[in-house]
Amino acid sequence: MSSDNTFHYALSSNNAWAGYKAHQNPQFFPKLAGGQSPEILWIGCSDSRCPETTILGMQPGDVFVHRNIANIVSPTDINTTAVIEYAVAHLKVKHVVLCGHSACGGAAGALPDTRVGGVLDTWLLPLKTLRFNHAEELDAITDEKERIVRLAQLNVEAGIKVLMNNATIREAIAERGLEVHGVFFDIGCGRIKELGCGTAHAGKGDHVVRGKHGQLVFGQDGEAEIAAAQ
Amino acid sequence: MVKADREDPDPRSTIHTSGHNPPPSTMFSTRLGLSPLLHSSKQASSALSRLAIPTTTSTPLRLTLPSATPRRFCSSHTVVDDKDRKKDITMYLQETHDKVFENNKSWAAEQVAKDPDFFKKLAAGQNPEYLWIGCSDSRIPAEQITGLQPGDAFVHRNIANLVCNTDLNVMSVIEYAVKHLKVKHIVVCGHYGCGGVKAAMTPKDLGLMNPWLRNIRDVYRLHEKELDAIADEEARYDRLVELNVYEQCRNVVKTAALQQSYAENGFPVIHGWVFNFRDGLLTDLNVDFKTILKDIQKIYNLTD
Numbered sequence: 338m339s340s341d342n343t344f345h346y347a348l349s350s351n352n353a354w355a356g357y358k359a360h361q362n363p364q365f366f367p368k369l370a371g372g373q374s375p376e377i378l379w380i381g382c383s384d385s386r387c388p389e390t391t392i393l394g395m396q397p398g399d400v401f402v403h404r405n406i407a408n409i410v411s412p413t414d415i416n417t418t419a420v421i422e423y424a425v426a427h428l429k430v431k432h433v434v435l436c437g438h439s440a441c442g443g444a445a446g447a448l449p450d451t452r453v454g455g456v457l458d459t460w461l462l463p464l465k466t467l468r469f470n471h472a473e474e475l476d477a478i479t480d481e482k483e484r485i486v487r488l489a490q491l492n493v494e495a496g497i498k499v500l501m502n503n504a505t506i507r508e509a510i511a512e513r514g515l516e517v518h519g520v521f522f523d524i525g526c527g528r529i530k531e532l533g534c535g536t537a538h539a540g541k542g543d544h545v546v547r548g549k550h551g552q553l554v555f556g557q558d559g560e561a562e563i564a565a566a567q
Numbered sequence: 568m569v570k571a572d573r574e575d576p577d578p579r580s581t582i583h584t585s586g587h588n589p590p591p592s593t594m595f596s597t598r599l600g601l602s603p604l605l606h607s608s609k610q611a612s613s614a615l616s617r618l619a620i621p622t623t624t625s626t627p628l629r630l631t632l633p634s635a636t637p638r639r640f641c642s643s644h645t646v647v648d649d650k651d652r653k654k655d656i657t658m659y660l661q662e663t664h665d666k667v668f669e670n671n672k673s674w675a676a677e678q679v680a681k682d683p684d685f686f687k688k689l690a691a692g693q694n695p696e697y698l699w700i701g702c703s704d705s706r707i708p709a710e711q712i713t714g715l716q717p718g719d720a721f722v723h724r725n726i727a728n729l730v731c732n733t734d735l736n737v738m739s740v741i742e743y744a745v746k747h748l749k750v751k752h753i754v755v756c757g758h759y760g761c762g763g764v765k766a767a768m769t770p771k772d773l774g775l776m777n778p779w780l781r782n783i784r785d786v787y788r789l790h791e792k793e794l795d796a797i798a799d800e801e802a803r804y805d806r807l808v809e810l811n812v813y814e815q816c817r818n819v820v821k822t823a824a825l826q827q828s829y830a831e832n833g834f835p836v837i838h839g840w841v842f843n844f845r846d847g848l849l850t851d852l853n854v855d856f857k858t859i860l861k862d863i864q865k866i867y868n869l870t871d
Contacts, residue, residue, distance in 0.1 A: 343696040343719065344752055344838075348849060350714030355847030370760060370844035375705035376663055383740050385695035385721045390708030394670025397712070401705045402724045406739045416736040419726045419779035420703050423762070431660060434667075440690055442747070455746070455824070460739035505775070514656050516664065525690040527675030529668065537664075 375401040378424035380417070380496070381436040382408045382443070386524050389436070393529075401430060407443025407489070408436060409463050410496035418503075425505050431515060433500060436529070437493040438522040440482070444489040448475075467491050490532060493519045497534045510536060688718075695721045698744035698835070700737070700815070701756040702728045702763070707842050709756070712849065721748060727763030727811065728755055729782050730818035738822065745824040751834045753819055756849070757812040758842040764808050783807075786814045809852060812839040816854045823869035829860070830870045 358365045375398060379389045383404045390400050403420040410417055424430045446453045447464035458465075468475060471491055478484040497519040500506055509515035517535040522528075531537075678685040697720040699709045709715070709722050723740040730737055744750045757764075766773060767783035787794060790810045797803040816839045819825055828835065839854035864870075 343715075347697070347713040347715055348851065351712055351847075351849045354712060354714055358847055366845055366847045369706050369847075373705045377667070383721050383723050383743075385693045385697075385719055386689045386717045388708065388710035388717050388720075388722070391710050391717065392671055392674055393667050394674040395667070395708075397706045397708055399705055400708070402703050402708070404722045404724050405736050406743055411736075414734075414736050415778050416725050416729075416731075416734050419776050422775045423703070423726055427762075432664060440692070442693075442743070455742045456735050456738045457742055460735050514660065516660055518664070525686050527671075527678055527686045527689075529671050 369398055373398055373401070373428065375399055375424075375428060376431045377401065378421070378428075378430045378433045379403070379436065380405075380408055380410060380420075380434070380500075381522075382406070382438055382441060384438060384441065386440075387436070387438050387522055392522065392527065401428060406457070406460055407441055407447075407464060407492060408438075408496065409443070409460065409492065410435065410499040411460075411463060412499050412503075421500075421503060422505055425509050425515065429509075429513070433506065433515065433517045434520055435493055435496045435500060435518070435535075436520045436522055437489040437496075437532075439486050439489065439524050441485060441489045444485045444492065448484060448488060463495065464488065464492055467495055490521055493521060493532055494534050501535070693718055693721070693748065695719055695744075695748060696751045697721065698741065698748075698750045698753045699723070699756060700725075700728055700730060700740075700754065700819070702726070702758055702761060704758060704761065706844060707756070707758055712842065712847070721750060726776070726779055727761055727767075727783055728757050728815060729779070729811075730755065730815040731782055732818065732821070741819060741822055742824045745822075745828045745835060749828070749832075749834075751836070752838060753825070753835050754838045754840055755812050755815045755819065756840040756842060757808050757815075758844065759805050759808050760844055761808055761811075764811055765804060768804060768807060783811055786811045789814065809839075809841060812841060812852060813854060815839075816856075817859055817863065820856070820859050820863050821867045821869075826860070826864070826868070826870045 355366070377393075377395075377400045379393075379400050379402045381387055381389050381402070381404050383406055387404075389402055389404070390396070393400060401420075401424045403417055405417065421433075425433065443461055444464060446457065447461045447468055452458050453461060468488060471488075475484055475487060478487055497517060500517055501510075506515065506517065510517070516537055518537060519532040519534040520529050521532055523530070675686070682688075695718060697715070699720045699722045701707055701709055701722070701724050703724045703726055709720055709724075710717070713720070721740070721744045723737055725737065730741075732738075741753070744753070763780060764783055766776070767780045767787060773780060787807060790807075794803055794807060794810070797806055816837050819837055825835065825837075837854060837856045837859070839852040841850045841852060842848075843850065
């Protein structure tokens with residue numbers, strides 16, 4: 338698809354989408370215009386292969402979103418902080434989800450000793466620090482793709498620590514049971530798995546989530562298994 | 568210049584494409600609307616009552632919670648046994664969490680059914696044409712409203728779609744998208760009814776959010792005369808949303824990455840769009856990119 342085509346496609350496709358949505362449910366847009374009450378704050382990567390609402394199978398109004406390079410949660414970054422403040426203190430979301438992913442360009446850029454250039458070196462500094470702190474573990478991984486995956490997972494764990502110490506999030510956890518989750522999206526298969534960090538896994542073993550159609554069992558390795566409902 | 572009249576959208580935005588398949592999902596939740604930033608404390612305390620209760624659960628994966636449950640735990644007037652209440656909350660949180668994983672599994676299966684190599688291709692790398700800079704607002708998932716597929720748009724979303732000079736977060740996104748991914752279009756997409764813009768029109772201390780919202784207050788100050796001449800508050804608010812998009816487009820043009828890439832390759836070009844919840848449509852503000860670039864380079868030329 339040429340770049341001009343993509344541009345026209347997006348605008349005309351929006352028209353088709355809006356018509357379809359309104360036809361399906363005439364109240365859809367009037368209700369959206371009334372306000373938002375998302376239950377999930379998603380902090381993910383800007384990567385074009387990780388469209389949060391699509392991969393979660395959700396709809397407009399469901400997920401409040403911040404996406405940046407390599408889903409880094411930098412404690413002093415006022416951009417992310419403002420998003421967290423608004424979502425947690427004002428919108429009162431019930432879940433904060435930090436999502437990393439495989440084949441992350443940010444993690445790949447932070448692995449070698451060379452410069453990426455420009456402001457990116459500064460932005461990726463938390464990843465560089467992780468690489469330094471976990472050099473032994475990372476260097477032992479022979480497959481480069483796997484090394485990128487591991488660094489991206491360490492990055493989620495580090496981000497969760499920052500989130501769990503954010504004052505607004507701490508208050509919300511104590512006052513109303515806000516949940517914080519560290520998850521990982523495998524682009525190679527389209528699946529999300531829990532990494533076993535955050536509130537849900539603090540001091541627990543297997544974590545069983547019972548749903549209407551089945552139950553999810555999050556094992557110690559973070560792999561989610563689906564079982565028939567009991 | 569910005570085209571002020573959004574009643575008269577760009578004709579491109581009204582063309583239907585026959586080839587487009589609208590998203591199949593019919594999931595929908597009832598929501599009680601609030602303008603979040605402007606809660607009175609009473610409104611804020613009732614915010615928990617805004618739990619989404621699915622009404623038309625046409626997809627079997629959407630978990631339905633007995634409607635009494637969230638109301639019970641929200642209402643401060645109902646006397647509920649504390650133990651029960653905690654159990655309800657825990658159950659509710661588990662089910663909302665569960666829902667996401669179930670949806671994701673069915674979405675992944677659906678993609679593989681349509682194209683067995685879908686994820687293999689995705690895993691091979693990204694080559695997006697677009698950089699989308701939009702609002703964090705949950706009602707504007709970039710990909711869904713534009714019909715773009717995973718892999719098509721690199722996305723940054725923050726409060727009120729701001730592009731601030733000293734924000735390393737957004738500056739890294741622009742630099743990566745322009746220099747490394749070589750995107751062809753950069754879209755700054757605002758939306759009417761933006762909570763961040765509304766908050767900035769209200770002189771009030773908003774704590775941690777002050778430094779961020781200050782940037783929108785600056786947009787107001789830059790266009791104070793024009794905005795204050797608009798008598799109708801709603802219309803003034805809508806206009807500030809448009810002017811904010813326009814100013815953020817200017818901020819993108821001020822970056823070295825954009826200027827250098829454009830001088831060298833003739834791309835990316837900048838677009839300012841506004842999304843309207845009332846009808847779900849995008850309007851192109853027809854930002855005059857070349858004129859902005861020319862004007863800006865008198866002072867901000869970073870191509871040399």
